[in-house]
Amino acid sequence: MAGKKINPILKMVLEFGPIVLFFIGYLKLKDEIFLIGGEEYKGFILVTAAFVPLMMMSTAALWKLTGHLSKMQLATLVLVVLFGGLSVWFNDERFFKMKPTMIYLLFGGLLAVGLMRGESWLKVVMEEVMPMEEAGWMILTRRICGFFLGLAVANEVIWRFFTTDTWVYFKTFGLPVAMFLFFMTQGPLLQKYGLEEDEEVEDPKA
Template sequence: MTLSPGAHRMVRFVVDYGGLLAFLAGFFLTGRDLIAATWWLVAGSALALVIGLVFERRIAPIPAISGGAALFFGGLTLIFQDEMFVKIKPTIMNLIFGAGLLGGLALGKSPLKMMLGTALQLPDAAWRKLTFNYGLYFIAIAVLNEVVWRTQSNEVWVLFRMPGLMILGLVFSFSQVPLMMRHAKTDDPPPPPSPG
């Protein structure tokens, strides 16, 4: 199925953020019940993955990992009726992404270059710096999530989760533009970090 550029962007947005938007809506529509909202997260994540598969005939790796994690941690939340599982999902996922990026660097690899190398032309030193920056960003977001869910109300945490993390991701990505522009043959900003 061939999609227009606008329709393709809409499908990408739904695949990337559909589950989280459903979670946000579910939280406020169910009287701020985090367990009930988790049903919305699980259903929204599953539907987003199906939409990606139907319209794009594939599921991109990052949305597949993020959607799979939402289903896993959401499922644990519903089985055990314990909201802690849905709250620690961003912590664990961001730690995994951060450790993967920094661990790759320690092994002399650039995981970010492997993922984006065809879209961006950067010298290896710039890829290493960008990978290091993103690795630290993901670790910082994991720590921040722990602070927010352990010290704030469910309402504050849900708003931090969506749209807060999306906004932080966009701000961080745009903060990396100067680094890219010094070295890149393109002036497109790096993609925002995927929601954890």
């Protein structure tokens, strides 16, 4: 069921606002140590603790304004709460750094299962906004599946072998830029296999 239309700028603020605030908070508190309940917490953990409710509130606002949340938005929220909560509870930033890996493995793995069944599960969730021939959906699904799995590997390499600063910049800027560039390069595919609105409706006189 399609959601209600909202101002695109407001939508962008709700979707990316928590990430931007996480980045700003990290830059301000990354070198700080806080003593809470007799235990020391790095600034990264406190920023993560603030990011989780921010993400919950922004997702709730999107649902309230649009009346709809995609499966991807819901899955992302669940993983943010789970891995962010684990990082705060165990005072271990590694859990939160693993979160993008889990998100991309989940989405990439689901698409891979669909492909093994000869189906495009991407089509199920995106067909209404991007009508396309079946062959196009299969090609796009294979590409996005590979892309997501590649992002999962990239995140693992960066958080395990590079500094926290590098990972935060990668998460805040690298991942969104990679997504943007990937979908920009799919233009020829969409042009080749895209369907016009009148092509989807069968002519009753035919």
